[in-house]
Amino acid sequence: MRHFWNALILIFSLILQSTVMHFLGIMGVVPNILLAAAASVVLCSNSPMQALIYGLASGVIYDLAWGRVFGIHALIFMYIAVSLYFAADYVYKKNITVCVLFAFLASLLHDIIFFAVSFLLFGKGNFLYVLFRIMIPAAAYTAFIQIFVYMLVKKVNRAGERL
Amino acid sequence: MSKFFKSKLFIVLIIITVVVASLMMISTAIGTPNFITNAVEFVVTPVSRLFYSAAGGVDNMFTSASQAGEYRTMYEQAQSKITELENQVREIDELRAENDRLRAILGFKEYNNQFETVAGQITAKEPGNMYADLKVNRGTNDGISKDDVVITDKGLVGYVSEAGNTWCKVRTILDPSSSVGCIVGRTGDRAIVEGSTELVDSGKCNMLYIAKGASVATGDSVETSGLGSIYPEGILIGKITQITPDVQGLYNQATVEASVDFDKIREVLIIVGKKQ
Structure with missing residues (x-):
């Protein structure tokens, strides 16, 4: 049953991400609620395989709705999910700060990989400007949103929580 | 670490990466099959539309409330601008008629x-x-x-x-x-x-x-x-x-x-x- 709710949370996050979140942007920076939800679900999953499937599923729904080339987000989300799962293994504290830090890193990693792909495709972009003006503020905003998303996901996954 | 490379998870990661990478190449060449995206959009579009309109409405409400004073000044400025523009429109109408006449005379193809x-x-x-x-x-x-x-x-x-x-x-x-x-x-x-x-x-x-x-x-x-x-x-x-x-x-x-x-x-x- 919790898998059903997790799937629903991911789909709902994607819809919120492409509609409501744009109106909540601060100085043009929008948080990545889908990534926050995916990270929360991964941190609450019981096995690395579950984390992999959740990461892959989040990326696939993103690609189906918005992907310019099907599969880019599926792979990025999957690898971030598996990395997060193993990173969480090294953390023993049941602490929301850890989750927030993970969301920050996941968002930063996602944006950096995406910028690299974009740079390879179009050959333009000022990395340092984008890093300080967009990526870091977006990661911080995502980390803040993560507090609420994680609390919701944790409630849904109470039986199988890991952190 | 060597345990990870021999694990089932690592093999699954590699298989999925290869499959998705192949799909990426196919979708670059022929695009994502329309029937899949159509099916997804059939469900997502009405919900998205609802959320987008609702969020836009709420955003407008807050913007309007916080900018009431500014709007009053803008309204007064707009009133005087309207009078000025009405005069300009009359002038433009005359110029347009003249322009059409001259274009016809010169034989320009009408755009x-x-x-x-x-x-x-x-x-x-x-x-x-x-x-x-x-x-x-x-x-x-x-x-x-x-x-x-x-x-x-x-x-x-x-x-x-x-x-x-x-x-x-x-x-x-x-x-x-x-x-x-x-x-x-x-x-x-x-x-x-x-x-x-x-x-x-x-x-x-x-x-x-x-x-x-x-x-x-x-x-x-x-x-x-x-x-x-x-x-x-x-x-x-x-x-x-x-x-x-x-x-x-x-x-x-x-x-x-x-x-x-x-x-x-x-x-x-x-x-x-x-x-x-």
Whole structure:
């Protein structure tokens, strides 16, 4: 049953991400609620395989709705999910700060990989400007949103929580 | 670590990576199968539309409340402006009639700027901060096809990059992959307006390849030049806000603020053909 709710949370996050979140942007920076939800679900999953499937599923729904080339987000989300799962293994504290830090890193990693792909495709972009003006503020905003998303996901996954 | 490389998880990761990478190559060559995206959009579009309209409404409400004083001043200014503009309209009507008469005399082929358009509502914006695609609730069922140009009453929005049955994806001029041939209204200088990762969140684009001798200035209006296969000429893109001279290079650069407010955009017009 919790898998059903997790799937629903991911789909709902994607819809919120492409509609409501744009109106909540601060100085043009929008948080990545889908990534926050995916990270929360991964941190609450019981096995690395579950984390992999959740990461892959989040990326696939993103690609189906918005992907310019099907599969880019599926792979990025999957690898971030598996990395997060193993990173969480090294953390023993049941602490929301850890989750927030993970969301920050996941968002930063996602944006950096995406910028690299974009740079390879179009050959333009000022990395340092984008890093300080967009990526870091977006990661911080995502980390803040993560507090609420994680609390919701944790409630849904109470039986199988890991952190 | 060596345990991980021998684990089932590692094998699954490799298999999925290979499968997805193959799908990526296929989708680059032939595009994502329309029936899958159509099925997803069939479910997602109505929900997205609802959320987008609701969020837009709430946003408008807060904006209106916080700007009441400003609106009063704007209203008073607008009243005096209306009187001034009414006089100008009368003058323009006279000039237009004279222009038509002179064109007829000179034998110019009449350029009909009236396009056949389909109105659509924005249902979603691309997630993330570095891209700027939009989704509109009109598709091939409404006569929309790939590469149709999308505008608003303020100016150019972009073009249809993908069209499903009941939805279409619009690649905006702010997107880093977008490139539009343009002309500066005042001077007639040609250049190219390109989206940029750094400017996408501020509603601005780069204007490249401005000839060194061009006398463009900040505040100049930039329109589509009609060069290229997508955009017709004469659609307003925006205004030049900054010029960056390149001392060593062959061309100057400028920043163009789009005339369309992409943060507040709700409805668009999709050009499906020219009126007969």
